[in-house]
Amino acid sequence: xxxxxxxxxxxxxxxxxxxxxxxxxxxxxxxxxxxxxxxxxxxxxxxxxxxxxxxxxxxxxxxxxxxxxxxxxxxxxxxxxxxxxxxxxxxxxxxxxxxxxxxxxxxxxxxxxxxxxxxxxxxxxxxxxxxxxxxxxxxxxxxxxxxxxxxxxxxxxxxxxxxxxxxxxxxxxxxxxxxxxxxxxxxxxxxxxxxxxxxxxxxxxxxxxxxxxxxxxxxxxxxxxxxxxxxxxxxxxxxxxxxxxxxxxxxxxxxxxxxxxxxxxxxxxxxxxxxxxxxxxxxxxxxx
Amino acid sequence: xxxxxxxxxxxxxxxxxxxxxxxxxxxxxxxxxxxxxxxxxxxxxxxxxxxxxxxxxxxxxxxxxxxxxxxxxxxxxxxxxxxxxxxxxxxxxxx
Numbered sequence: 001x002x003x004x005x006x007x008x009x010x011x012x013x014x015x016x017x018x019x020x021x022x023x024x025x026x027x028x029x030x031x032x033x034x035x036x037x038x039x040x041x042x043x044x045x046x047x048x049x050x051x052x053x054x055x056x057x058x059x060x061x062x063x064x065x066x067x068x069x070x071x072x073x074x075x076x077x078x079x080x081x082x083x084x085x086x087x088x089x090x091x092x093x094x095x096x097x098x099x100x101x102x103x104x105x106x107x108x109x110x111x112x113x114x115x116x117x118x119x120x121x122x123x124x125x126x127x128x129x130x131x132x133x134x135x136x137x138x139x140x141x142x143x144x145x146x147x148x149x150x151x152x153x154x155x156x157x158x159x160x161x162x163x164x165x166x167x168x169x170x171x172x173x174x175x176x177x178x179x180x181x182x183x184x185x186x187x188x189x190x191x192x193x194x195x196x197x198x199x200x201x202x203x204x205x206x207x208x209x210x211x212x213x214x215x216x217x218x219x220x221x222x223x224x225x226x227x228x229x230x231x232x233x234x235x236x237x238x239x240x241x242x243x244x245x246x247x248x249x250x251x252x253x254x255x256x257x258x259x260x261x262x263x264x265x266x267x268x269x270x271x272x273x274x275x276x277x278x279x280x281x282x283x284x285x286x287x288x
Numbered sequence: 289x290x291x292x293x294x295x296x297x298x299x300x301x302x303x304x305x306x307x308x309x310x311x312x313x314x315x316x317x318x319x320x321x322x323x324x325x326x327x328x329x330x331x332x333x334x335x336x337x338x339x340x341x342x343x344x345x346x347x348x349x350x351x352x353x354x355x356x357x358x359x360x361x362x363x364x365x366x367x368x369x370x371x372x373x374x375x376x377x378x379x380x381x382x383x
Contacts, residue, residue, distance in 0.1 A: 099335075101332065101335045102332045102333060102335075104333055105332065105333050105334065105335055140289075140334060141289055141333045141334065142289050142290070143289060143290040143291075143292075144289075144290075144291060144292060144333065145292040145303065146292075147295055147296050148295070148350070149295035149296075149297055149350045150295070150296070150297050150298075189298050190298060225296075226296060229292065229301065229303070229382070230290075230292070278335055278336070281336055282335075282336075285336070
């Protein structure tokens with residue numbers, strides 16, 4: 001079989017510092033997105049484990065798989081988790097969730113922990129949608145906008161380009177900087193037409209890197225127009241898969257004239273982390 | 289909170305904005321909409337609170353330009369039934 005360049009790697013992570021058996025509140029967050037699913041465990045509000053996998057055609061099964069993988073090797077079982085919140089596009093399909101919460105609220109809450117209370121604007125660039133969220137110092141949403149009608153400015157659009165140009169998706173961002181001069185952005189907004197346009201550019205003799213650069217800056221420009229509606233206030237962060245694409249992130253930074261905060265956390269877990277934090281707050285409310 | 293329901297595509301921005309700081313969930317806007325676009329539901333963007341708010345129904349969110357077309361023969365009209373019905377001035381249209 002030919003190599004599938006869009007195929008990003010699945011991964012899991014576990015803390016070696018926390019002994020979950022000593023935890024009084026263990027909560028889970030499951031973010032079933034349109035492209036990837038994350039399951040995450042918090043022990044007393046501390047990040048304990050997570051896993052990120054592809055969402056298959058069976059969303060409930062994807063949620064179960066991700067949770068099982070996050071728990072793998074920890075000795076923790078599903079029944080040890082006190083409360084699970086499901087979020088994301090497929091949130092109603094998390095079979096073991098106690099409650100579902102919209103991913104907009106979860107991303108704001110998650111980013112608040114990942115980047116700190118100074119975060120005021122969050123751009124979540126997901127697999128098949130793009131969300132711009134404004135929040136306060138507690139991670140409470142004050143304004144938001146979501147665009148899930150069009151694939152422009154989403155991870156899926158980038159996957160299409162990785163595939164077209166035969167470049168592994170993880171390397172797209174870096175390669176976009178190896179150009180002699182920054183090309184004009186791809187002019188088509190629609191991913192399907194942008195791909196057609198890119199095919200034409202390749203035929204004209206453009207090197208791959210230049211085409212990638214043109215698409216990265218088109219994507220950056222696209223989300224800037226989306227952000228205009230809610231306004232951008234510092235500190236500004238990006239969550240979701242595209243946050244890992246330096247080609248888009250750097251160009252976005254340049255276009256907005258604002259520095260984008262970095263974090264040691266994995267940018268893709270924001271939704272699941274927020275869900276688990278809400279789960280903790282709900283347990284605390286119940287126990288009072 | 290300003291909740292923007294709608295989408296942006298190649299032809300423009302189509303969002304109905306609900307200001308939840310003004311909206312008290314009274315529901316006056318619901319019956320006046322001839323297309324049945326609005327409903328009252330929990331404020332799902334603040335899950336730890338228990339307040340209600342007006343929101344665009346999920347089935348209309350991605351075709352709001354067409355759902356609202358009956359009241360809007362032209363852009364930026366101000367005397368829309370939903371906006372006029374709201375006693376608290378919490379509803380706005382972006383187009």
